[in-house]
Amino acid sequence: MLPLFAAAAWAADSAGPFALPARVETLDNGLVVLILEQHRTDATALHITFGVGSRDEKAGEFGCAHLFEHLMFEGSKDVPVDMFDHWLTLAGGDNNAYTSNDVTAYHESFPSGALGLALFLESDRLGFLDAGLLPENLENQQKVVLQERAEGYAEPNGRDWDTIARIQYPPGHPYHNPIIGTVADIEGFSLDAVTHFWHEHYRPRNAVLAVVGNIDTEEALTSLRHWYSDVPDAGEPVARDDEPALDPARPRTAALVEDDVEERTLYLVWDAVPDGHPDQPALEMANYILSNGRGTRLDDALYYLKPRTSVVYTYTSFNDVAGEFYLGAASPTTPLPKLAKLARKQIAALASSGPTAAELARAKSSYRSEILDALESPEGTAELLAECWRLRGKADCLTEDVARYDAVTAADVARVTRKYLVDAEPWTLSNVPRGDAASAMPGAVPVELP
């Protein structure tokens, strides 16, 4: 047996802990590939991100991007149905995928000896999926997706996030519709429609592929060139529509969901900024300072020291077109307007006096820690690499990106808190037990999902 721990090598890169010194190549068909060696164990990860998400769906095809995520595992020209998972499992690997507003991503992890297999599988479905798309597989995955939707919506508070997107973003905005799709559209997809969707969006030039793990860069690159050599260049991706700028003063809706729950849940959501915006780091620091465990402002004020909530948290999402800053809080007894008032008081205090030096230092450390933890595994590193390329146009983006967060000042945090969370009104969603609408936010009206 190999004495792993005695001999394992891990590059303590002199460029710093966030350096991603990946080899970057663009294949003839336009596919960008990023390769990084990481030799602590035999594990290797592949992550491929396509620039297609729910924002690319048109009326009548809501849910197509996500349904397609499922169809990508249902066989291609040389990979019969079920064999994608079967062959990868047989090699000791596993895989998964996700769909967001902006992208669809697929990731596999496997012993390093299975890299060729993983590339065979991935390249076959990128180049030749249409030859394997069968009506019976489409029908089956329509059922699975409907079941996925039903399971998610059946959970307490299971419809809340889709409802929030529906009120915050107006009809016609690409983030207005649920990523999972609508029942009518999911049921209505034809084979022709999904095939057309694949031709439009699943192109080498609309993807970035990262391989990280126990590999040799040159050998991995040779294998990549080999397996993608017959995948045709399908041309530039279909241009995305220029999204109309959101009117920051658009109407604020108070939404009401009466649910099979035992307590009341409040969501406040504000417009934030898209990814890459100069205010993104300061907003993220505000998020950590407001709620990140004992000693942070909302957690202490509403959960630990005066336990008025059963849970309170903030959360940010910075997407390609727009971003959101969320606050969530739940209580079995406190009326939601009271919760909103208490929470906003804490936010106003942060805007007024800014964070202490200790609060800001803790927030920065927590942020760095999350990135460093992700870099400990090939899977996490591969995803970060792909995102660096997609969002920043280079593989080795993290050092610079983290520096943006390190540069945030207390005044920055106070400023963005005031601008985005105090001077602007939030949208609200009240999720209350059936018959308890009186405890909801004033003027809350039922909002149905399609």
Place this chain on the structure above:
Amino acid sequence: MIALSVVLAASAADVKRPEPVVAAAVTRPDEEGAGEAEGEPTGPDRSHPPEVAPPPVLELPEPEVHALHPGVQAWYVRVPGVRKVSVEVVFDRGMVELSHKPDMVGRATGWLADAAGGDMDGAAFSAAEDLREIDVWSDLGQHDGTVGMTAPREELTEGLRLMSLVLREPGFPKQEVKRWVLDQRQFYLIDAPSSQGILANSGLGYGWFEPGHPYGARPQLAELDGVKDKALDAMWGRLLHEAPATVIVVGDVAWGDVEPALISMTEGIGTEGPATNELLFDPPTETRVLAVDLPGQAQSAVRARIAAPTRGDEDSPAMVVANWVYGGHFQSRLNSNLREEKGWTYGSRSSYSAQETFGHVTISVDVQGPNTGATIGEIEKELARMVAEPVTEEELEAAHRSLVADWNRFLETADSAAGLYSFALDHHETAASLRERQERVYAATGEQVQAVSARWLAADRPRLWVVVGDRKTIEPQLTEMGLPVHWVAPADMALGKL
């Protein structure tokens, strides 16, 4: 693919790469040489999947053992290059030994010991951890207690200081204690009764273990009145002084650099004594169906539990494989049937838990209400197939490779590797015996898997079924199947009042 041995021999410098340059690379088709005679069309051979080398089985090194004090030893493993160091103090006593059963004081003690330490309150302690990327945690199980810590190498001194505070002077601050008590009431009285998943899993636990057995102890909310800092302090003090202790150290740190701090940290704690034994437990002898009515719920949560070999049983390694083939992964027989063939579920799963005195296989799936009865039928059908047919060579090979890959992932970080050593301690095993057990799993044959399935999973073996959903939809289906159903109110199920 480069051989692992070559990779492992590479120096750190070998894996450093210069700043990449984005290049419009000239693709050279068929560099791997598949059928590219001059003039012929080129391209990879897609007629079959490429060969895959078997994954290497990575070795779990035997730790160096050092004596720190009487009753306290240390397991030390050097892992060159990992960023963090993980340290755990594992006590070979838990709630069963300290208070005869898991009770609220015991649960609170394990949960809250890491909230603060020394003169620091909860806020200061939490900030000190976050500021230096340190995580200190505590846990009190049925037969073991643990204080753990991970920290970057450069923060190890501060990490050990904070860990020592939790270990020797846990604060049990009043705010955190009060909050914990509120959280318990919230969970058992509000969250659990409205959550299909929590109710279904509660049914498995309470239905399997009788209330009189310590493993089946029901939550007694009245005990929450006794959850006070003094009671928690007393429980923690007993853990420190009535249990043998082992310190695990995994990371890129020399023993000599941590030994003085560990000696100081563990001085006066731990005691020599016999190893803890798990309690004898007889699994249910009759099939039983517990159901919970959630009116209007479109989904049904279906769970099943069947007795399985104990950890020491010679059937146990083959049962690991049987579970993997049956429902242990995405491509398993059960998930292929229920999801990929029928589209009834987003996913199904089975798991095999093997303890010293008991074991069981648990099956979980959520489906649309009208498919509840048929799903139970398919679960049984796939169990019967495990009994009737040997698993294929292909299934065995897949199980082998996946289980090896899963094992290797334990070694990815200091934290996960320390967890594996801690698991070995909890089960009174060594690194060598864990490894030997893995090899017996890899060596299981198709015939052995079938025989084990026949002994443990056959239709005449008692099952516990738990179904949570809309009674109007579920009941006729269960009745048609001839299953006698015991209906339990959601609030009662949450508290184990069956």
